[in-house]
Amino acid sequence: MTIRRLDEAERAEALSGLPEWRYDPGRDAIHRRLTFLDFAAAFAFMTRIAILAEKADHHPEWSNVWNRVDITLTTHDADGLSQRDVALAQAIDSIVG
Amino acid sequence: MTIRRLDEAERAEALSGLPEWRYDPGRDAIHRRLTFLDFAAAFAFMTRIAILAEKADHHPEWSNVWNRVDITLTTHDADGLSQRDVALAQAIDSIVG
Numbered sequence: 083m084t085i086r087r088l089d090e091a092e093r094a095e096a097l098s099g100l101p102e103w104r105y106d107p108g109r110d111a112i113h114r115r116l117t118f119l120d121f122a123a124a125f126a127f128m129t130r131i132a133i134l135a136e137k138a139d140h141h142p143e144w145s146n147v148w149n150r151v152d153i154t155l156t157t158h159d160a161d162g163l164s165q166r167d168v169a170l171a172q173a174i175d176s177i178v179g
Numbered sequence: 180m181t182i183r184r185l186d187e188a189e190r191a192e193a194l195s196g197l198p199e200w201r202y203d204p205g206r207d208a209i210h211r212r213l214t215f216l217d218f219a220a221a222f223a224f225m226t227r228i229a230i231l232a233e234k235a236d237h238h239p240e241w242s243n244v245w246n247r248v249d250i251t252l253t254t255h256d257a258d259g260l261s262q263r264d265v266a267l268a269q270a271i272d273s274i275v276g
Contacts, residue, residue, distance in 0.1 A: 121238050125229045132222045141218050145242035 087162035096168045103155075103171055110162030111154050112171060116178055118149045127151060127177065134173050140166040184259035193265045200252075200268055207259030208251050209268060213275055215246045224248065224274065231270050237263040 087110065088096060097105055103112040118124040124146055131153075135141045143154040155171055157164035184207065185193060194202055200209040215221040221243055228250075232238045240251040252268055254261035 121229075122233055125226075125233075129222075129226065132218075136219055136222075141245050143242070143244045145240070147240045148238050 085157060085160050085164045085166055087157070087160040087164055088168075093163055096163075096165075100168070100171050100175070102175060106154075109154075109156055111156035112163060112167060113152065113154045114171070114174065116151045116153070118151070121148050124149050124151050130177055131174060135170065138166065138170060138173075140170055142170065182254055182257045182261045182263055184254070184257040184261055185265075190260055193260075193262075197265070197268050197272070199272060203251075206251075206253055208253035209260060209264060210249065210251045211268070211271065213248045213250070215248070218245050221246050221248050227274055228271060232267065235263065235267060235270075237267055239267065 093105075097103070097112070100112065103114045105112055116124075116127070118127060128144070128146065128151060131142065131144075140157070143156075145152045153174065155167040156162060157166050160166075190202075194200070194209070197209065200211045202209055213221075213224070215224060225241070225243060225248060228239065228241075237254070240253075242249045250271065252264040253259060254263050257263075
């Protein structure tokens with residue numbers, strides 16, 4: 083199945099369900115910053131996400147500085163935000179609460 | 180023990196032993212980009228480094244996009260490059276070969 087970029091209405095609906103995520107119109111991507119108690123907690127979170135991402139064959143762009151994790155989601159094959167990003171964002175939200 | 184920033188001579192000597200690392204004078208930091216076969220290989224590497232870093236209580240600033248890992252090392256407490264960064268860079272080099 084080809085994955086396609088969300089249209090404007092689909093994107094608006096998806097974003098309304100992802101209030102913790104900031105939309106970047108320049109990249110057609112979404113971003114969330116998370117902070118944890120310390121590095122070990124941040125990396126434990128990253129490991130959970132890595133396994134989810136690998137299973138879904140859809141990977142985040144992310145960075146980590148000690149207790150902080152910055153995550154950007156977009157779909158290169160779709161040239162923008164797709165349902166895969168929405169699903170991964172929802173999974174991340176459900177883990178961090 | 181207080182950790183201190185390397186002086187110019189110490190830094191020059193350290194960098195001569197770290198040819199894979201690029202020195203950033205603006206931040207007094209070093210950077211290396213690594214690419215792996217795929218995301219799973221990249222994250223496996225990150226996990227090894229995370230454990231090393233936690234053990235040494237000295238953590239990288241790093242980002243990952245699929246098979247690529249970008250690592251920046253500097254020591255906030257020393258306001259620049261310290262022996263801890265050199266040790267972590269050497270450990271990373273010894274893992275990736």
